[in-house]
Amino acid sequence: MQFFLEVLIGGLLSGVMYSLVALGFVLIYKASGVFNFAQGAMVYFAALSFVGILGLGVPFGLAVLLAFGAMVVLGVATERFVLRKLVNQPPISLFMATIGLAFFLEGLGPFLWGNETREVKLGIADEPIAILLERYNLSVSQFDLMAALVCGVLVAALALFFQHTRIGRALRAVADDHQAALSVGIPLQTIWMIVWAVAGFVALVAGLLWGARNGVSASLVLVVLKALPVLILGGFTSVPGAIVGGLIVGSTEKLAEVYLGHYVGGGIEGWFPYVLALLFLLVRPEGLFGEKHIDRV
Amino acid sequence: MLPTRKCLAAMAGFLLGTCAVLPAQADSANEQFISVLSFRVGPYGPAGTGIFGGFLDYLSYVDLKDGGVGGVKLTWEECETEYQAAKGVECYERLKTKSPSHGTMIHPVSTPISYALLEKTLADKVPLVMTGYGRTDAVDGRYFPWAFPLVTTYPMQSTAIVSFIAQKEKRDLKGKKIAYVYLDSAYGKENIRYLQAEAKTFGFELSLHPIAPPGNEQGAQWQEVRQSRADWVILWGFGVMNPTAMKAAAKVGFPRDHMIGSWWAGSEEDTVPAGDAAKGYLAATMTMPGKSALSNDVEKVVYGAGKGNLPDKTRIASVNHNRGLVIGLITVEAIRTAQKKFGKRPVTGEEVRWALEHLDIGEARLKELGAAGLMPAVKTSCLDHEGSGKIKIQQWDGTRWTLVSDWIEGNRALVHPLLEESAAAYAKEKGITPRDCSKES
Numbered sequence: 001m002q003f004f005l006e007v008l009i010g011g012l013l014s015g016v017m018y019s020l021v022a023l024g025f026v027l028i029y030k031a032s033g034v035f036n037f038a039q040g041a042m043v044y045f046a047a048l049s050f051v052g053i054l055g056l057g058v059p060f061g062l063a064v065l066l067a068f069g070a071m072v073v074l075g076v077a078t079e080r081f082v083l084r085k086l087v088n089q090p091p092i093s094l095f096m097a098t099i100g101l102a103f104f105l106e107g108l109g110p111f112l113w114g115n116e117t118r119e120v121k122l123g124i125a126d127e128p129i130a131i132l133l134e135r136y137n138l139s140v141s142q143f144d145l146m147a148a149l150v151c152g153v154l155v156a157a158l159a160l161f162f163q164h165t166r167i168g169r170a171l172r173a174v175a176d177d178h179q180a181a182l183s184v185g186i187p188l189q190t191i192w193m194i195v196w197a198v199a200g201f202v203a204l205v206a207g208l209l210w211g212a213r214n215g216v217s218a219s220l221v222l223v224v225l226k227a228l229p230v231l232i233l234g235g236f237t238s239v240p241g242a243i244v245g246g247l248i249v250g251s252t253e254k255l256a257e258v259y260l261g262h263y264v265g266g267g268i269e270g271w272f273p274y275v276l277a278l279l280f281l282l283v284r285p286e287g288l289f290g291e292k293h294i295d296r297v
Numbered sequence: 298m299l300p301t302r303k304c305l306a307a308m309a310g311f312l313l314g315t316c317a318v319l320p321a322q323a324d325s326a327n328e329q330f331i332s333v334l335s336f337r338v339g340p341y342g343p344a345g346t347g348i349f350g351g352f353l354d355y356l357s358y359v360d361l362k363d364g365g366v367g368g369v370k371l372t373w374e375e376c377e378t379e380y381q382a383a384k385g386v387e388c389y390e391r392l393k394t395k396s397p398s399h400g401t402m403i404h405p406v407s408t409p410i411s412y413a414l415l416e417k418t419l420a421d422k423v424p425l426v427m428t429g430y431g432r433t434d435a436v437d438g439r440y441f442p443w444a445f446p447l448v449t450t451y452p453m454q455s456t457a458i459v460s461f462i463a464q465k466e467k468r469d470l471k472g473k474k475i476a477y478v479y480l481d482s483a484y485g486k487e488n489i490r491y492l493q494a495e496a497k498t499f500g501f502e503l504s505l506h507p508i509a510p511p512g513n514e515q516g517a518q519w520q521e522v523r524q525s526r527a528d529w530v531i532l533w534g535f536g537v538m539n540p541t542a543m544k545a546a547a548k549v550g551f552p553r554d555h556m557i558g559s560w561w562a563g564s565e566e567d568t569v570p571a572g573d574a575a576k577g578y579l580a581a582t583m584t585m586p587g588k589s590a591l592s593n594d595v596e597k598v599v600y601g602a603g604k605g606n607l608p609d610k611t612r613i614a615s616v617n618h619n620r621g622l623v624i625g626l627i628t629v630e631a632i633r634t635a636q637k638k639f640g641k642r643p644v645t646g647e648e649v650r651w652a653l654e655h656l657d658i659g660e661a662r663l664k665e666l667g668a669a670g671l672m673p674a675v676k677t678s679c680l681d682h683e684g685s686g687k688i689k690i691q692q693w694d695g696t697r698w699t700l701v702s703d704w705i706e707g708n709r710a711l712v713h714p715l716l717e718e719s720a721a722a723y724a725k726e727k728g729i730t731p732r733d734c735s736k737e738s
Contacts, residue, residue, distance in 0.1 A: 006520055007520055010516045010517065011516070011517070014514060014516050106338075107338070110338070110342070114608075115337075115338070115342045115346065116609075117343045117540070117566045117570045118569070119570045119571070119572045121572060126544055126547060126574065127547055127548060127550070128548065128550055139523060139548070139549050139550065143548075144548075210513075213541065213544060214537050214540060214544070214570070215537070215541075215569075216570065217340065217343055217537060218338070218339055218342060218343075219340040219511055219513060219536055222340065222537070226513075254516060254517040258520070258521060265507070266481065266505065266506070266507035267508060267509045269509050269514065269517065270481075270509025270510065271509070
């Protein structure tokens with residue numbers, strides 16, 4: 001039972017880390033109806049900018065601010081040079097543009113900051129919490145708990161932002177129909193700039209936490225592989241859905257790896273979440289919290 | 298805001314970076330052209346920049362110091378593979394047309410690319426050199442005349458690691474538990490049969506823990522390792538899997554000084570990102586960490602002339618840079634050996650193949666080259682395309698690698714018959730008639 005609990009808790013905490021990446025996708029999708037292929041590259045670029053700035057001798061807090069500034073600049077530039085010409089174009093055009101953006105960022109980051117693998121120190125030890133280990137023989141990392149807390153705060157802030165602010169409502173209107181939103185006076189360009197900047201901030205937080213766990217290298221781009229099943233499960237348009245999806249994916253993949261993996265040769269946590277997500281699609285195509293799409297014919 | 302001009306410059310830089318082309322020259326009357334299949338971008342780029350930096354530094358060193366090999370200038374062209382088999386094949390095909398020797402020899406520095414090129418290089422008569430990686434049963438030159446898994450192979454390396462563990466356990470492994478944490482790919486899976494055979498022979502308990510690629514999530518496997526109360530962990534990782542494994546080991550409280558990685562898991566690029574979690578971690582190596590007479594001379598001659606390949610000079614003599622120097626040294630020694638037999642002129646792929654089968658880089662020769670202790674002595678033959686099978690164990694102290702063992706040879710008596718069995722099965726499948734090595738000169 002102790003081992004089951006340990007695996008379950010570890011899985012739930014890993015799931016929170018997946019949610020953090022999935023959140024970036026949700027934000028862009030909510031505001032533009034576009035799946036942002038560049039989200040992984042944004043996570044990498046944000047983390048690389050942070051360690052690059054830190055490497056120049058800038059204090060930690062200022063480096064975070066400057067890296068956030070870089071992500072805001074990136075958001076504004078994306079709207080100005082990539083998206084502006086694509087208003088009212090089919091979503092596939094916007095999607096293709098984000099593919100180009102991903103390759104550009106994967107090259108720009110190492111060009112500006114070098115491609116060495118680097119460490120991120122956040123001052124939180126990624127070690128078991130002593131009291132849980134001694135009293136209950138449970139190995140739970142304090143770093144993972146802190147990451148869960150950060151993610152919780154982010155989700156709460158974003159949920160409030162979307163539900164209770166004018167900009168949040170405008171974002172939802174833009175996602176429904178660009179042209180209709182423009183016709184009622186919603187400044188589409190400003191909205192897109194804001195949402196890309198917020199997605200950049202989420203990418204920075206995800207990049208710092210994943211970078212502290214695995215190091216900052218081009219492999220950070222691959223963390224999106226963990227976010228995709230989360231999106232399918234939670235729904236592409238729901239912030240709480242990203243969290244619930246992450247928790248389901250994280251816990252089930254770990255339990256499956258430990259209890260089912262041996263029957264099929266192990267190493268199943270790479271594909272198991274995708275199988276789970278596919279099965280889920282059969283029952284609930286819009287995801288747990290996704291909006292049902294109804295077309296008038 | 299980032300100026301538009303800078304964005305354009307960055308984009309141009311990226312495009313140039315991905316092409317990564319060095320001076321391209323085909324073989325002329327007195328030049329030996331070498332195809333270089335490199336990976337400097339993508340997830341494995343940080344390791345690639347060190348390895349190919351060392352390789353090209355050595356070629357430049359020979360040109361600058363000796364005016365080439367036997368008066369024949371070395372030239373090369375680099376092509377970016379991003380460690381992908383498809384791109385590796387494309388690069389090979391493109392570069393082979395650049396010289397009559399079809400690129401002299403190919404170092405794919407990638408097991409997937411090695412497999413993809415195995416039959417192509419055979420057809421084109423270009424030696425395929427895999428220094429410490431690639432198709433391991435190619436050690437038997439009767440079945441694989443054109444493939445050379447030089448210095449060491451994965452099974453020899455893993456059995457040498459078991460031998461090191463046995464030394465630490467006072468030669469008694471009975472009842473001990475060894476966990477094998479491996480990348481769930483051909484690279485990781487290949488060792489299983491050898492480790493299982495070792496477990497049977499020495500009486501230790503082996504548990505298997507596959508990690509789904511790329512290995513950026515390993516929580517469940519390390520909880521299993523903790524649950525199994527393993528005494529030692531053998532880590533067969535690559536890229537992001539390695540620092541993640543060290544962090545995950547720290548997270549469950551597994552001691553890093555009982556965790557031994559393969560040579561693909563034993564460079565600064567693997568340990569630095571793991572920070573304090575890497576302290577005490579052990580790894581196998583076939584090239585020595587730190588400065589040598591050779592690396593000092595390369596720094597003086599090549600970097601002194603402003604022709605060094607590494608933009609950051611602090612990476613000179615890093616583990617990956619040293620690996621690159623060894624790849625360069627083997628390349629040059631093979632060309633030199635071929636010239637001794639066939640004359641001081643640009644040599645053909647066939648002549649280099651003969652030389653690779655008659656390599657004799659002993660301790661005395663390594664000393665002459667300033668590379669004493671940098672790599673094990675290598676002596677190849679028609680029957681033995683590996684030529685050594687030895688590794689050392691190094692330990693990370695938080696800032697640098699230091700050696701903690703002498704040369705350890707893998708379990709040749711166990712490994713080589715199994716490799717021969719595998720090679721014979723391959724030959725049967727492909728209808729290959731084995732060469733008679735006793736008739737080879």
